Amino acid sequence: MSIRLYVGNLPRELERQELEAVFAEFDDSVSTKVITDRKTGKCRGFGFVTVKNDEQADQLIEKFNGFVLKDSALKIEKALPRSKGKEEGDASEVEASSSSNAPAPTSKRGKGGGGGKSKRPAAVSSSEPEAVQPDPRWAQELEKLKQLLATQTASS
Numbered sequence: 228m229s230i231r232l233y234v235g236n237l238p239r240e241l242e243r244q245e246l247e248a249v250f251a252e253f254d255d256s257v258s259t260k261v262i263t264d265r266k267t268g269k270c271r272g273f274g275f276v277t278v279k280n281d282e283q284a285d286q287l288i289e290k291f292n293g294f295v296l297k298d299s300a301l302k303i304e305k306a307l308p309r310s311k312g313k314e315e316g317d318a319s320e321v322e323a324s325s326s327s328n329a330p331a332p333t334s335k336r337g338k339g340g341g342g343g344k345s346k347r348p349a350a351v352s353s354s355e356p357e358a359v360q361p362d363p364r365w366a367q368e369l370e371k372l373k374q375l376l377a378t379q380t381a382s383s
Contacts, residue, residue: 230284232276235302241270248275249296251286275306
């Protein structure tokens with residue numbers, strides 16, 4: 228079973244061949260994909276690497292996470308499975324794993340064909356207040372902000 232890895236913080240001027248050359252030293256069977264802007268053809272700052280198994284994925288993450296490529300430190304983590312109904316090459320087909328401290332860049336598109344320019348918040352279908360929880364990737368930052376706000380209102 229192949230494992231797909233998210234590669235973030237890619238330089239805007241990066242070509243797929245350059246990314247492929249970085250990972251070719253790891254294993255010849257590694258395949259790469261750089262997500263590009265449809266209008267400009269430039270890298271959107273992230274891409275994907277596919278390896279054969281979990282063991283290779285862990286080794287690749289360990290070796291290349293933080294690797295500096297054209298003055299940018301790469302961020303590599305396991306990607307979540309593709310969501311159904313997305314066309315091939317769509318940037319929203321895979322989101323980064325929730326194990327990191329920062330969210331991966333994603334693109335959400337409505338079904339109305341608005342060209343991807345409209346940004347709508349996701350609808351919450353539950354009426355229970357405890358069903359809405361903060362994103363665990365941001366829990367520490369949220370707690371810090373709450374403490375700062377509490378000290379500001381207490382000193383006012």
